[in-house]
Amino acid sequence: xxxxxxxxxxxxxxxxxxxxxxxxxxxxxxxxxxxxxxxxxxxxxxxxxxxxxxxxxxxxxxxxxxxxxxxxxxxxxxxxxxxxxxxxxxxxxxxxxxxxxxxxxxxxxxxxxxxxxxxxxxxxxxxxxxxxxxxxxxxxxxx
Amino acid sequence: xxxxxxxxxxxxxxxxxxxxxxxxxxxxxxxxxxxxxxxxxxxxxxxxxxxxxxxxxxxxxxxxxxxxxxxxxxxxxxxxxxxxxxxxxxxxxxxxxxxxxxxxxxxxxxxxxxxxxxxxxxxxxxxxxxxxxxxxxxxxxxx
DNA sequence: TTTGCTATTGAAAATCACTTTCATCAATGT
DNA sequence: ACATTGATGAAAGTGATTTTCAATAGCAAA
Ligand SMILES: [Mn+2]
Ligand SMILES: [Mn+2]
Ligand SMILES: [Zn+2]
Ligand SMILES: [Zn+2]
Numbered sequence: 001x002x003x004x005x006x007x008x009x010x011x012x013x014x015x016x017x018x019x020x021x022x023x024x025x026x027x028x029x030x031x032x033x034x035x036x037x038x039x040x041x042x043x044x045x046x047x048x049x050x051x052x053x054x055x056x057x058x059x060x061x062x063x064x065x066x067x068x069x070x071x072x073x074x075x076x077x078x079x080x081x082x083x084x085x086x087x088x089x090x091x092x093x094x095x096x097x098x099x100x101x102x103x104x105x106x107x108x109x110x111x112x113x114x115x116x117x118x119x120x121x122x123x124x125x126x127x128x129x130x131x132x133x134x135x136x137x138x139x140x141x142x143x
Numbered sequence: 144x145x146x147x148x149x150x151x152x153x154x155x156x157x158x159x160x161x162x163x164x165x166x167x168x169x170x171x172x173x174x175x176x177x178x179x180x181x182x183x184x185x186x187x188x189x190x191x192x193x194x195x196x197x198x199x200x201x202x203x204x205x206x207x208x209x210x211x212x213x214x215x216x217x218x219x220x221x222x223x224x225x226x227x228x229x230x231x232x233x234x235x236x237x238x239x240x241x242x243x244x245x246x247x248x249x250x251x252x253x254x255x256x257x258x259x260x261x262x263x264x265x266x267x268x269x270x271x272x273x274x275x276x277x278x279x280x281x282x283x284x285x286x
Numbered sequence: 287t288t289t290g291c292t293a294t295t296g297a298a299a300a301t302c303a304c305t306t307t308c309a310t311c312a313a314t315g316t
Numbered sequence: 317a318c319a320t321t322g323a324t325g326a327a328a329g330t331g332a333t334t335t336t337c338a339a340t341a342g343c344a345a346a
Contacts, residue, residue, distance in 0.1 A: 076219070076221055078219060078274075096262075096263060096266055096268050096270075098268070099271070105266055105268075107262055107266060109258065109262055111258055112255060112258045112259070112262065115252065115254055115255045115258065116255070116275075116277055119239075119250055119252055119255065119277070120239060120277050120279055123239055123248055123250060123282075124281065124282030124285070125239050125241070125248070125277065125279040125280065125281055125282070126279045126280045126285060127239075127277045127278065127279035128242070128278060128279050128280075129278045129279075130275070130276060130277045130278060131221075131274065131275070131276045131278075132259075132273070132274070132275050132276075133273060133274045133275075134259055134262070134263050134268065134270045134273045135270065135271060135272045135273060135274075136263055136268040136269050136270035136271050136272075137268065137269045137271075138267065138268055139266075139267030139268070142267070142269060
């Protein structure tokens with residue numbers, strides 16, 4: 001059974017000798033309560049509603065910690081904003097984005113992952129990450 | 144037989160009623176004389192060596208024109224810099240990047256392109272572009 | 287608990303990488 | 317040559333972070 005992200009993060013905090021603070025928990029709750037691909041600003045505004053005193057810098061710094069701890073991943077969709085998404089233990093997915101309405105759909109495909117490794121290998125590379133984004137028009141926007 | 148990028152760009156300039164200037168030719172020559180994936184700043188500094196008066200804004204604007212004219216494509220590798228690369232008529236490729244030395248290798252694979260279309264289609268999307276980048280360690284850095 | 291040492295915060299200033307503005311120049315058509 | 321209008325370069329403006337710094341708040345030793 002896999003540990004909750006909340007626990008994983010608290011373990012990370014402890015292991016690194018960092019402090020467990022009220023603000024970090026607020027950011028953590030806000031981040032975990034949505035599975036959207038939120039930008040720093042979006043999460044900041046969302047948290048602000050309930051916690052008027054939280055600072056942008058704190059949200060920014062805490063999201064970085066989430067990445068370091070492995071519960072989140074930083075993503076860049078090309079709109080000039082850094083976004084963060086949940087990372088589930090041992091899971092990976094890529095994105096399909098609608099350039100009309102902005103919808104983001106996730107997918108994963110074994111065959112394509114395998115092909116990527118083969119290509120990299122054929123060029124002598126040892127791949128450790130990749131980024132695959134398909135930009136198009138979603139079903140709703142098509143009809 | 145396909146037209147040279149220089150001619151393609153000059154045709155574009157004429158077709159759009161824009162002016163053919165000394166600076167545009169300088170930027171064009173600098174861009175065409177390297178097949179690296181250069182950032183605006185990199186090209187600007189390279190040109191500066193020979194043409195101390197050329198402005199950053201001119202390089203910036205001219206590169207945009209290259210994109211519009213179809214001889215260049217804007218790319219983002221996640222290092223916060225906008226880069227431009229050559230575009231050959233009817234050709235497409237993706238990238239393999241070394242996270243140790245920064246080397247960028249190009250590749251193209253029919254099978255993977257096809258799989259991407261299938262995946263998109265299976266989700267009801269009509270894809271018009273995609274981005275595939277493989278990050279790893281290159282042969283030289285491995286041994 | 288109280289104390290003392292640091293890490294953490296939030297507001298504000300600083301950076302970065304563009305992007306736009308504007309007075310001056312330089313292409314181009316007449 | 318002249319007028320018209322786009323192009324240029326320096327500098328100012330933007331937007332999204334990223335860093336600084338004085339004030340707080342964890343945490344652990346006493
Ligand atoms: Mn995702
Ligand atoms: Mn390339
Ligand atoms: Zn859509
Ligand atoms: Zn390398």
